[in-house]
Amino acid sequence: xxxxxxxxxxxxxxxxxxxxxxxxxxxxxxxxxxxxxxxxxxxxxxxxxxxxxxxxxxxxxxxxxxxxxxxxxxxxxxxxxxxxxxxxxxxxxxxxxxxxxxxxxxxxxxxxxxxxxxxxxxxxxxxxxxxxxxxxxxxxxxxxxxxxxxxxxxxxxxxxxxxxxxxxxxxxxxxxxxxxxxxxxxxxxxxxxxxxxxxxxxxxxxxxxxxxxxxxxxxxxxxxxxxxxxxxxxxxxxxxxxxxxxxxxxx
Amino acid sequence: xxxxxxxxxxxxxxxxxxxxxxxxxxxxxxxxxxxxxxxxxxxxxxxxxxxxxxxxxxxxxxxxxxxxxxxxxxxxxxxxxxxxxxxxxxxxxxxxxxxxxxxxxxxxxxxxxxxxxxxxxxxxxxxxxxxxxxxxxxxxxxxxxxxxxxxxxxxxxxxxxxxxxxxxxxxxxxxxxxxxxxxxxxxxxxxxxxxxxxxxxxxxxxxxxxxxxxxxxxxxxxxxxxxxxxxxxxxxxxxxxxxxxxxxxxxxxxxxxxxxxxxxxxxxxxxxxxxxxxxxxxxxxxxxxxxxxxxxxxxxxxxxxxxx
Numbered sequence: 001x002x003x004x005x006x007x008x009x010x011x012x013x014x015x016x017x018x019x020x021x022x023x024x025x026x027x028x029x030x031x032x033x034x035x036x037x038x039x040x041x042x043x044x045x046x047x048x049x050x051x052x053x054x055x056x057x058x059x060x061x062x063x064x065x066x067x068x069x070x071x072x073x074x075x076x077x078x079x080x081x082x083x084x085x086x087x088x089x090x091x092x093x094x095x096x097x098x099x100x101x102x103x104x105x106x107x108x109x110x111x112x113x114x115x116x117x118x119x120x121x122x123x124x125x126x127x128x129x130x131x132x133x134x135x136x137x138x139x140x141x142x143x144x145x146x147x148x149x150x151x152x153x154x155x156x157x158x159x160x161x162x163x164x165x166x167x168x169x170x171x172x173x174x175x176x177x178x179x180x181x182x183x184x185x186x187x188x189x190x191x192x193x194x195x196x197x198x199x200x201x202x203x204x205x206x207x208x209x210x211x212x213x214x215x216x217x218x219x220x221x222x223x224x225x226x227x228x229x230x231x232x233x234x235x236x237x238x239x240x241x242x243x244x245x246x247x248x249x250x251x
Numbered sequence: 252x253x254x255x256x257x258x259x260x261x262x263x264x265x266x267x268x269x270x271x272x273x274x275x276x277x278x279x280x281x282x283x284x285x286x287x288x289x290x291x292x293x294x295x296x297x298x299x300x301x302x303x304x305x306x307x308x309x310x311x312x313x314x315x316x317x318x319x320x321x322x323x324x325x326x327x328x329x330x331x332x333x334x335x336x337x338x339x340x341x342x343x344x345x346x347x348x349x350x351x352x353x354x355x356x357x358x359x360x361x362x363x364x365x366x367x368x369x370x371x372x373x374x375x376x377x378x379x380x381x382x383x384x385x386x387x388x389x390x391x392x393x394x395x396x397x398x399x400x401x402x403x404x405x406x407x408x409x410x411x412x413x414x415x416x417x418x419x420x421x422x423x424x425x426x427x428x429x430x431x432x433x434x435x436x437x438x439x440x441x442x443x444x445x446x447x448x449x450x451x452x453x454x455x456x457x458x459x460x461x462x463x464x465x466x467x468x469x470x471x472x473x474x475x476x477x478x479x480x481x482x483x484x485x486x487x488x489x490x491x492x493x494x495x496x497x498x499x500x501x502x503x504x505x506x507x508x509x510x511x512x513x514x515x516x517x518x519x520x521x522x523x524x525x526x527x528x529x530x531x532x533x534x535x536x537x538x539x540x541x542x543x544x545x546x547x548x549x550x551x552x553x554x555x556x557x558x559x
Contacts, residue, residue: 003351006348007337007340007344007348010340010344011337011339011340014339015339080333080334080336081331081332081333081335082335082336082337084301084329084331084335085329085331085396085397086352087301088299088300088327088329089324089352089353090321090324090325090353090354091352
């Protein structure tokens with residue numbers, strides 16, 4: 001499995017396009033949105049709320065696009081015969097999936113850390129003060145999103161189809177979950193629907209850390225952590241089932 | 252080395268394999284030929300553990316494939332028809348990855364990579380990204396990646412599709428070398444001359460059944476295959492044709508050319524020329540078509556196009 005993860009990381013670090021999509025594009029969005037929404041409030045607390053919303057919302061949304069791309073890479077490997085060759089080798093077929101999930105987690109964690117470091121350096125979002133809580137949130141968000149790409153890929157036939165699906169699903173999840181417009185500005189029904197999205201729990205978790213100043217042991221904050229773990233576990237189980245049923249199907 | 256007995260496979264309602272059996276000895280190169288959709292890929296996919304059969308027994312290097320596929324995988328190498336390579340990685344990194352999937356200690360693996368790249372004439376380009384390689388070079392690396400675990404059995408599924416003659420020749424030389432070293436090879440191809448050159452025995456598969464099997468000589472003599480003498484004339488008329496057809500039943504006419512079919516070309520050639528001369532035919536060209544794998548293949552599987 002380590003071989004598979006190392007290979008994916010080598011491919012990632014050797015591909016400028018992946019770098020741009022994973023790190024540069026989210027930074028551009030955060031910069032733009034922070035200038036627009038991060039300074040709109042009347043008070044410092046309002047401004048901080050806007051900034052947290054922009055950083056958390058944009059990061060989770062872009063993270064979903066990144067993991068969708070990782071799912072798409074599985075289909076590239078199937079189409080180009082790599083998956084077939086992997087299945088002829090003595091590795092356990094499940095390790096192919098686990099390798100992708102661990103890789104997705106690594107990229108997600110790095111992506112989220114870079115976003116928060118950027119927001120800290122350029123917009124003064126002091127996450128160092130809340131480091132344990134932020135790191136816990138980053139870990140569970142990465143876990144929650146990791147299976148998303150594989151689940152999408154199992155319904156598609158090619159990377160292009162994954163891109164098409166991911167654009168729709170991520171934008172819907174992000175708008176419902178509050179990544180684009182803060183939830184309090186939405187109708188009640190949308191606020192109820194939001195609980196099905198990773199974005200909602202991620203944003204609420206960061207609100208708890210930065211705005212409500214809840215400690216890591218607080219049950220309100222931990223409820224968001226557990227919700228994300230629950231979503232991640234559900235998506236990973238679906239990914240495992242779909243991977244065996246759809247992606248590994250060779251003939 | 253490979254024993255296949257009464258292998259059957261059905262996909263939904265399609266019977267892909269209807270009970271095929273064959274044995275391949277160690278160090279033998281066995282060619283599996285057949286039209287599109289005949290069952291070649293299904294057979295190779297089952298032998299390389301990708302697809303589970305519905306019925307039948309398969310023994311790979313003394314191991315029952317159905318009960319112990321993981322152990323079988325350690326003994327096989329698979330050269331896929333697709334170029335299963337990561338274009339953004341160097342050839343060396345590709346080989347390090349594919350070889351690393353087997354239990355080969357790293358120093359040993361690195362030595363094998365260098366050795367294999369030299370064998371395929373790519374050592375000088377080992378650090379270049381695969382995307383910069385030509386089609387022939389990619390094909391060679393694709394084969395190299397299947398040899399790093401030193402497999403006892405190598406499955407090669409159309410390994411020379413779309414490459415330059417030099418690369419093809421190098422691949423032939425490598426296959427011959429591996430066979431001499433005792434590796435068992437199962438080779439599928441649509442190029443008959445490749446099978447003639449490389450394979451000790453050939454199995455022709457069609458509609459999920461092996462319809463002929465043996466050495467090239469055995470295949471040539473097993474059926475009622477006929478060689479042909481193709482003679483072109485400058486003054487061939489219908490009258491000439493009728494006159495010859497009275498003496499020679501197995502005959503076809505195409506414009507100014509007559510095709511004489513015979514099982515004894517040495518004995519019949521002089522008779523044919525004599526007859527033509529006697530009726531005043533002026534011969535412009537004589538072509539003798541000996542039996543080869545292509546004629547055997549076409550006579551067994553037919554000339555109808557298979558586009559599935």
